Structures are given as structure tokens and as C-alpha cells.
Amino acid sequence: MDILFSTLDPALLSDPSTYAGPVYALFIFLEITLILILKRGGDYEPRDASTSILMGTGSVLFGFLLGGLGYALLFKVYTVRVMDIPTTPLMLAVLFVVYDFIYYWNHRWSHRIRWFWANHVVHHSSQHYNLSTALRQPWFSSLSGMVLVYTPFAFFGVHPGALAFVGSLNLLYQFFIHTESIGKFPRWIEAFMNTPSHHRVHHSTKPEHLDMNYAGVFIVWDRMMGTFIREEDGETMHYGIVHNLGTFNPLRISSHEFVGIFKDVVQRGLTLRQRLAYIFAVPGWTHDGSRQTSDDLKRESTAEHEAAHAQESVEA
Amino acid sequence: MDDLTFLLTTGVGVAAAVALYVYLAGFGKSVQFANAQEAKTILQKAHKSAALTDIILSSDNRVALAHFQDGSAQLLHTMGHKWSTQALNTNSVKRVKTTSKGGLHLNFRDYAAPSVNISLETESARKTWLKALTPHMHATQVHAIQDA
Incomplete structure (x- = not known):
């Protein structure tokens, strides 16, 4: 038991994602081979997969170049902390769970606020769902300001090194759920862990699936917050975004939503409130209602289903 | 470093x-549609609000352009194994070039869908596509094509 309370030096905790590259590559090759042998369990496309990997590389690269800003902010806040929380294995385990809850909200806001979506859309931009898709990460997330969500940890005495460590483990876990090669796990696992099945739903473009299953590691957050939806057995999934991109160019993929925001904001004749809404409202919001939000798409889909049921009832 | x-x-x-x-x-x-009907089905799904009126296809069955009853147009093209549809407005097409094989290379104003190659085997097919694309080009582009 003592080992749970033994103090660790948080500055010496390594960042697991730094060494994860070879593991990612190995599992991607394994997944391709498995699909090739079994002739099922997913799909790879050369340009799509290479784009995703290049975007992952770019994300780490920009993290090196810009990520210092966020880390510096956490350290700055840590210097004015109100208490000290020693870094122990037990503390890291608790932090892992709490971090995952904060990740749930971070992820939810990334879907519901266009400024954050402009980064996160990158991850959803592939029409494929395989391990390489997990690596399709934004390049400019360090500039989004989302790091502010994590500053209370530092303020209450969590060392930024410990935060980076659990954040990295969280990300590592999520790599393995981006696959169609695994169906469903036993019910008890599906009940509280985020699994490939749950996360496939999150990447699906079916209106009912939009903005659901935000979890990182523990699906219980979605169950608690009412954003959980189950993958139906044998359901055919279509992945990507509502308006899929027509390019494999990593720079365009990384920046297309920011370009869209800019074009919307500089339109003539808008009020300040409307310009701000183009940045911070839900993706798909427009001042003239010319586009659809995920809520609009869900309402439309529900209405279509109800109309179809009504028609069936009349015919019966 | x-x-x-x-x-x-x-x-x-x-x-x-x-x-x-x-x-x-x-x-x-890359994917191909088996026939015009398959392309129509995909495009109609992408634009549910109006009926499809006419459609033209590339010679390799990888690009299709459809017009709808409400006056709108959608371009269907491949993204590897998947399809991508794109709404075409009056000024969507930025540049049109004829490729060395007699097809067309289109550049769009849409930042997220910058260009597409249309494979065409006959001169009449090329003219049909150019005519269909004309409403989606800027006037100067139309003049340039007519002059050529």
C-alpha cells in the first residue's frame, strides 16, 4: 500500500506520447494486415492514411513550437497555487479520472463552440475510421485558449508535469479506440469504458449520432450527462463531417474552418453580436439561417422518421 | 532542432x-459509380430539397455534375474510396483548364475543395461540360473560354 503514497518527482515524469510514435506505426501496420487477411474490419486509403499521419506529425511539431505557451501558462499559475498536492501513484490515478471528466467538457465545447470546433473538425475530417484517423490532429490547438480549462488544476497544486503525464495517457488510450477491427467488448466493459463501438458513433455523420459520446476514457460521463448513444448491432456507419472536404492537403485541412470563420466574420452588414456569433456560436449557425446546426439536422431527421412512421401506419 | x-x-x-x-x-x-443512376442517388441524397433535373458524367465515372429543380447544382467527385459533393454557385469555378488528355481541370473558390480533374474522351463531352459549368463561372472566365 505504501507505494500508492510514495512521492514522485513530477518534473521527471516522462510524456508517454513522446515515445508512442513507433507503437502507433506498429499498430497501424498490424491493422492494415488484419483488414487485408480478414477482408473486413475497416478500410484504408493511401492518401487518407498518409494525410492523417502527416497531420499527427504536424500536430506534434506545432506542439513543440507553440505548445510551450500553454505549458508556460500552467507553470505560471502553479507558482501562485493555493496548496500543494504531492504527486503520488494514487494522486495520479485520481487525477487521471478527474482529468478525463474535464476532457469530456473540453471535447463537448470543441463540438459546440465554433472557435474550438475550428481545431477539432480536423480530427473528424477523414471519411475513414481506422487507427491512422486517431493521428489526424489539429495543428493550432495551442492557440485556441483551451488550456485555460486546465489552469484550475495548477492553481490547486497539481504540478503541470503530472497533468501532462495523465493527459498523455488519456490520448494514448484514445488511439486504440479508432478502429473498426474490434466489434464490441463484453457488456461490463462497454458500460463504463469508452470503446471502439462508442467512439465509432461519435465519428458517425448520422444526424442522431452528431454531438454524442464525447468521452475520452470513461463513457460514464456521457451516460451521466445524457449524451450517450449506443451503436446498433450491424449498423453501417458513414464517417466524416456533414460537408466533407474535397482535399487531402494537410494545410487546408488544418485551417479550413478558420478560413470559413474569417469569411463569415468579414461579411458586410453584420452587427457586432452576429460577428461574434460566427466565432463562438454552435457550428452551422448563420445570421440568416442558411446553414444547419447539428440540432437542426437532428430535428429534421426526427421529423422525417416520424413522417415515415405515420405513412407506414396509414398504409397498415 | x-x-x-x-x-x-x-x-x-x-x-x-x-x-x-x-x-x-x-x-x-478510387471509387466509381456504376452508372448514372448511382450518381443520381448519391447526389439526390446530398440535395434532398429539390428534384434532380439533369446530370452529366465524366468518362471514367468518377465525377458528375447535377442540376436541380430549384436552380442549384452539385458536383460529385471522388475522395479516394469515398465521395465528396460540392454545391456550385454562380461564381464557384475559379479557373478551367484543358488537360493534356483532353479532360478538364477545375479550380474552385472553395478553400476546402480546391480542384478536381474531369476525365473526358470526346470533344463533344468537353463542350457539354463547359456549357454546364458556364453558369458557375465568373464572366471573365466564360469569355476566356469562348475566345479560346
């Missing part, structure tokens, strides 16, 4: 190796 160089070279190297492996595994072929 060494770390960044290592990161870049391994990232590009792994991306190239995965792409090559996927290609050699036989996953490199």
Missing part, C-alpha cells in the same frame, strides 16, 4: 511507408 528534424523525417517516412503498404495491399483504387 535535432528532435524536430527527427520528428519530421520519421513522420514523413512512416506516412510514405503506410501509403505504399496500403497501395500495395490493393486499397489504392
Whole structure:
């Protein structure tokens, strides 16, 4: 038991994602081979997969170049902390769970606020769902300001090194759920862990699936917050975004939503409130209602289903 | 700096190796629609609010342009194994070039869908496509094509 309370030096905790590259590559090759042998369990496309990997590389690269800003902010806040929380294995385990809850909200806001979506859309931009898709990460997330969500940890005495460590483990876990090669796990696992099945739903473009299953590691957050939806057995999934991109160019993929925001904001004749809404409202919001939000798409889909049921009832 | 160089070279190297492996595994072929009906079905699904009135296809069945009753138009083209549809407005087409094989290369104003190649085998098909694309080009582009 003592080992749970033994103090660790948080500055010496390594960042697991730094060494994860070879593991990612190995599992991607394994997944391709498995699909090739079994002739099922997913799909790879050369340009799509290479784009995703290049975007992952770019994300780490920009993290090196810009990520210092966020880390510096956490350290700055840590210097004015109100208490000290020693870094122990037990503390890291608790932090892992709490971090995952904060990740749930971070992820939810990334879907519901266009400024954050402009980064996160990158991850959803592939029409494929395989391990390489997990690596399709934004390049400019360090500039989004989302790091502010994590500053209370530092303020209450969590060392930024410990935060980076659990954040990295969280990300590592999520790599393995981006696959169609695994169906469903036993019910008890599906009940509280985020699994490939749950996360496939999150990447699906079916209106009912939009903005659901935000979890990182523990699906219980979605169950608690009412954003959980189950993958139906044998359901055919279509992945990507509502308006899929027509390019494999990593720079365009990384920046297309920011370009869209800019074009919307500089339109003539808008009020300040409307310009701000183009940045911070839900993706798909427009001042003239010319586009659809995920809520609009869900309402439309529900209405279509109800109309179809009504028609069936009349015919019966 | 060494770390960044290592990161870049391994990232590009792994991306190239995965792409090559996927290609050699036989996953490199782009999708094609079997016939006009299949293209119509995909396009109608992308634009549910109005009925499709006419459609033209590329010679390799990888690009289609459809017009709808409400006056709108949608371009369907491949993204590897998947389809991508794009709404065409009055000024969507930025540039049209004839390729060395007699097809068309279109550049769009849409930042997220910058260009597409349309494979065409006959001069009449090329003229049909140019005519269909004319409402989606800027006037200067239309003049340039007419002059050529």
C-alpha cells in the first residue's frame, strides 16, 4: 500500500506520447494486415492514411513550437497555487479520472463552440475510421485558449508535469479506440469504458449520432450527462463531417474552418453580436439561417422518421 | 532542432511507408459509380430539397455534375474510396483548364475543395461540360473560354 503514497518527482515524469510514435506505426501496420487477411474490419486509403499521419506529425511539431505557451501558462499559475498536492501513484490515478471528466467538457465545447470546433473538425475530417484517423490532429490547438480549462488544476497544486503525464495517457488510450477491427467488448466493459463501438458513433455523420459520446476514457460521463448513444448491432456507419472536404492537403485541412470563420466574420452588414456569433456560436449557425446546426439536422431527421412512421401506419 | 528534424523525417517516412503498404495491399483504387443512376442517388441524397433535373458524367465515372429543380447544382467527385459533393454557385469555378488528355481541370473558390480533374474522351463531352459549368463561372472566365 505504501507505494500508492510514495512521492514522485513530477518534473521527471516522462510524456508517454513522446515515445508512442513507433507503437502507433506498429499498430497501424498490424491493422492494415488484419483488414487485408480478414477482408473486413475497416478500410484504408493511401492518401487518407498518409494525410492523417502527416497531420499527427504536424500536430506534434506545432506542439513543440507553440505548445510551450500553454505549458508556460500552467507553470505560471502553479507558482501562485493555493496548496500543494504531492504527486503520488494514487494522486495520479485520481487525477487521471478527474482529468478525463474535464476532457469530456473540453471535447463537448470543441463540438459546440465554433472557435474550438475550428481545431477539432480536423480530427473528424477523414471519411475513414481506422487507427491512422486517431493521428489526424489539429495543428493550432495551442492557440485556441483551451488550456485555460486546465489552469484550475495548477492553481490547486497539481504540478503541470503530472497533468501532462495523465493527459498523455488519456490520448494514448484514445488511439486504440479508432478502429473498426474490434466489434464490441463484453457488456461490463462497454458500460463504463469508452470503446471502439462508442467512439465509432461519435465519428458517425448520422444526424442522431452528431454531438454524442464525447468521452475520452470513461463513457460514464456521457451516460451521466445524457449524451450517450449506443451503436446498433450491424449498423453501417458513414464517417466524416456533414460537408466533407474535397482535399487531402494537410494545410487546408488544418485551417479550413478558420478560413470559413474569417469569411463569415468579414461579411458586410453584420452587427457586432452576429460577428461574434460566427466565432463562438454552435457550428452551422448563420445570421440568416442558411446553414444547419447539428440540432437542426437532428430535428429534421426526427421529423422525417416520424413522417415515415405515420405513412407506414396509414398504409397498415 | 535535432528532435524536430527527427520528428519530421520519421513522420514523413512512416506516412510514405503506410501509403505504399496500403497501395500495395490493393486499397489504392478510387471509387466509381456504376452508372448514372448511382450518381443520381448519391447526389439526390446530398440535395434532398429539390428534384434532380439533369446530370452529366465524366468518362471514367468518377465525377458528375447535377442540376436541380430549384436552380442549384452539385458536383460529385471522388475522395479516394469515398465521395465528396460540392454545391456550385454562380461564381464557384475559379479557373478551367484543358488537360493534356483532353479532360478538364477545375479550380474552385472553395478553400476546402480546391480542384478536381474531369476525365473526358470526346470533344463533344468537353463542350457539354463547359456549357454546364458556364453558369458557375465568373464572366471573365466564360469569355476566356469562348475566345479560346
